[in-house]
Amino acid sequence: MHTGPIPAHVSIGPEKKTQIPSVQELPHTEDAIKSRPLEYYESAEVQIPEDQTEALSLVVRKPLSHPSSVNQAVKRPFPLHQPPFQFNYSSPLHENQILEHLLKYGPHGNFGSLPCLPPAVDRSSPDSVDLPWDTMSVRPKVSSTQMAHHARSTALGQVTMDGLCLPHVKMECGDLQSLAERNPYMSLNIQEGLTPNHLKKAKLMFFYTRYPSSNVLKTFFPDVKFNRCITSQLIKWFSNFREFYYIQMEKFARQAIVDGVNNVEDMSVTRDSELFRALNMHYNKANDFQVPDRFLEVAEITLQEFFNAISLAKDTDPSWKKAIYKVICKLDSDVPDEFKSSTCL
DNA sequence: CAAATGCCTG
DNA sequence: CAGGCATTTG
Numbered sequence A: 001m002h003t004g005p006i007p008a009h010v011s012i013g014p015e016k017k018t019q020i021p022s023v024q025e026l027p028h029t030e031d032a033i034k035s036r037p038l039e040y041y042e043s044a045e046v047q048i049p050e051d052q053t054e055a056l057s058l059v060v061r062k063p064l065s066h067p068s069s070v071n072q073a074v075k076r077p078f079p080l081h082q083p084p085f086q087f088n089y090s091s092p093l094h095e096n097q098i099l100e101h102l103l104k105y106g107p108h109g110n111f112g113s114l115p116c117l118p119p120a121v122d123r124s125s126p127d128s129v130d131l132p133w134d135t136m137s138v139r140p141k142v143s144s145t146q147m148a149h150h151a152r153s154t155a156l157g158q159v160t161m162d163g164l165c166l167p168h169v170k171m172e173c174g175d176l177q178s179l180a181e182r183n184p185y186m187s188l189n190i191q192e193g194l195t196p197n198h199l200k201k202a203k204l205m206f207f208y209t210r211y212p213s214s215n216v217l218k219t220f221f222p223d224v225k226f227n228r229c230i231t232s233q234l235i236k237w238f239s240n241f242r243e244f245y246y247i248q249m250e251k252f253a254r255q256a257i258v259d260g261v262n263n264v265e266d267m268s269v270t271r272d273s274e275l276f277r278a279l280n281m282h283y284n285k286a287n288d289f290q291v292p293d294r295f296l297e298v299a300e301i302t303l304q305e306f307f308n309a310i311s312l313a314k315d316t317d318p319s320w321k322k323a324i325y326k327v328i329c330k331l332d333s334d335v336p337d338e339f340k341s342s343t344c345l
Numbered sequence B: 001c002a003a004a005t006g007c008c009t010g
Numbered sequence C: 001c002a003g004g005c006a007t008t009t010g
Helices: A030-035 A038-042 A067-074 A092-105 A133-138 A140-153 A155-168 A173-182 A196-206 A214-220 A228-258 A274-283 A293-311 A320-331
Strands: none
Touching: A196 A228, A196 A274, A214 A228, A228 A274, A228 A293, A228 A320, A274 A293, A293 A320
């Protein structure tokens, strides 16, 4: 499923701009809305389901619910009113995200819902709030640059802070908890978007399950507020993991054949195998996780499966891999409960 | 027809 | 890894 976000970099045609469908006409279900092409988003202020937040499927370092309080509590490196300090890091991505958000929700859109942006964007800033969205959306060509400026002068400052500060805010479990005690808002620690830590965790989970059901994902990411987009993103992650996995398998299997390996018995996967090292590098870069033996077994089976198929020239069939996938998907094992508690892996 | 998959691109 | 698009599925 690709309930994914609407194409980001769409240039909105000046034509279809104005007619804002009445609320009644708007689709009501979340997915219905999401499947709507851009036009709807432009009239955005009209009820965007509160879940419709992570339109941006980028992995973002999401502050723990309430950035300002977190920052204050943890480091308080800056006064409350962040003077946007230098964009000394490449920020095109962030800028695009903001623009994208603006395009979709308009200047009044709920920025708080944007994974990158804190809820408390300075809305008092006159030049951002009072700007009639219509004029901008009606003439996208002209206004795009304006928007960039506005975004830069208002919201971006906050974004920048998040982007730069958070990584430095390395908290231990204890810190997090004591912090949570003082801050009820974040005590839940619910994430609106997937963080790099979630990605890391997902990769480790891959050592156990290559085909996690959406239910499994839900139970193992309790600190994530699930919705279609998040679910899709997670599933997409595993899809990407599998892609890499199978590509490696095929590569090594073919190499073995080229190298003159004749029988499957010679195809093994151990912790010293180049194949394993490649995989481990990909899913467990820090190498701080004990890869379960079962994974080695599954990997070996997969490798042999590829070896056999290729040896028998099955790979002439366009969908020859499906047979292998079918075998491998049955080899999933349960993910240890430890993964459920998350937070500090 | 829409949601889900798969492939492959950047 | 996320986007996009073609294809499949119900």
